[in-house]
Amino acid sequence: MGKKPQIAVLLANTGTPDDPSPEAVRRYLRDYLKDRRIVEMPPFIWLPILYGSVLRKRPAKSAAKYRQIWTPEGSPLVVHARKIAESLNERMEASDLPVRVEYSMCYGNPSLDAQIRKIVAEGIEKLFILPLFPQYSPQTVGSVMDTVGKTYRTLRNIPATRTVKRFCDRGDWVQAMAQHVRNYWAEHGDPWSEAGKLIFSFHGVPEECVKEKGDTYQQECIDSSKAIAAALNLTPEQWETDFQSKFGPHEWLQPYTIERAKTLGSEGLNRLDIVCPSFTCDCLETNEEVDLGIRKVYEEANPTGHFHYIPCLNSTPGAIDFYERLIRDELQGWL
Template identity: 35%
Template sequence: MKFASPYLPEPSDPHAFSADPPPRPPGPVGVLLVNLGTPDTPTPRDIRRYLAEFLSDPRVIEIPAWIWQVILRLFILPRRPRALAPRYRDIWLQDGSPLLVWSQAQASAVQRELAGQGLDTRVKLGMRYGNPSIARALDELRAEGCERILTVPMYPQYAASTTATAVDHVARHAARLRDQPELRFVKRYHDDAGYIAALARQIQEHWSREGRPERLLLSFHGLPRFSIEQGDPYYRDCMETVSLLKRRLGADGELVHAAFQSRFGAAKWLEPYTEPTLREWARQGVKRVDVMCPGFLADCLETLEEISVECRDAFLEEGGEQLRYLPCLNDDAAWSQAFARLIRRHLGGW
């Protein structure tokens, strides 16, 4: 995309460079929300395209590429998309993937909140893998006059495989530009008061309607243990979120436990694991459990299928009676306001 300069003089004007250029208005500030991504449709073809991009990221799979690409191309991509297609179809919404629908809803809500506060901002959603791409979102922000752009990954807890790869991708796109925008990045907000309050409010409202369970399990996406051993702060961020949420819930915080889901491969991942934990609880006589996924701001396959279906079935199979899944923050109004406040703080001085 080309951007014409209003300051380039006509070649025939001998005095063009002697005059002071007119002052440049600051223009709107861009806010780029970044989430993981999703297939365009719940078909094996689009799932294969999505997985090929996602699983080729060295931030996600830390195995030498010459080994991993053989495994990926010969064993995973030929089989995995067909197995995932029915699971994606089961959760697909009328307007598309839940992750895309709810992420876009949050982007639109933040735009309204910031505009209502008199801020001249443009909010766009970009996906690290798939569409709408980060590159497209950045180009749209630049086309709307944004020379200052704040990137906000939609991951409250920092991990190299989520937040860092989003930052990497924004920087790679900027590296190809002649006229780069000024860039800022939000690293984490796992302990943000508005985020914790929105989670607590969702839990308390659910319990006031439906009654309290025996236990509440906070299930975070897993990470290989070696990532933490090499210095990734993700586990610490997750545990700080758990601690703050327990404190916010007061006496009800005693019901709260934590576990990690979505293991991949044979390596050791963060423990305890979600499904085995639920199975063990059921065998111990626990009958009623609620599960929430605070690390996901928008519902997706990992929450709607893995937790709400697979983990529920596992819990019931072992003798449990009720597993209730509490949805992600999605289009929650209190979270939209808190998210806008968080973003406004990071826009300070702009």
């Protein structure tokens, strides 16, 4: 029997609809796309577009995509987050640490707001918020901290709070990612044996966020790719860094993964492997956009080619080992 929890670790991710119906997807998209961290257009311009067009057309299309990846246990993002929390709680109890791990979503359930309120109501006064985003961006980590701030403004008893801004600069994350890729290649063969290539595909953001507003996200993605490639002993010709998930009419960070997959396929590249180091858990953007959508684009450009999507760390033993080390490091002085 472990000690009574005195510290809570709250994993935080972006979110997912409660189910793959158009109605649930509309609720999720409404909350997600209303966040000014996500869409930085002035509300008087964006909200009429959101309610007048986007929320009328996109929910049905997105719901169809969610249905392709939905599991009997629910949304992949929630399933993986739950398993991470459960595995970490087993580690904490085995070590007799007074720590409980919960998971939450900025948009969707269980909500970050509700989880914080539950933790405070139980009398836990030390809280470590762990955004599950290796690189920092205002749209991810910034949004998590906005939500925390909004909740705290309504609470009288605020817990002592710690967080991390990023963890892509930790050597053990780089090694965990590299070993994860090695494990995949050990089972499926590596791309070089088939004259192939590895793409590190990161979630994109509008170019203006970097060029005009000075965000460091693009450089952190590039540095992450370089570090993982070095740990894998790759040559520059064996890999590249691209960006996915473009939304709206504006230019986003480039090269676009989908365009590079089509080009490489049309050039006759025999094998294309893609791994997504900005995602800790598989979700719509990895399982549907990459493993289904970009796979189709590549295979249509090269019908004899071989496409491999390397899953996220998810709740693999290597991921749990990394999160346990990170938590122990960040809780020094509390334990």
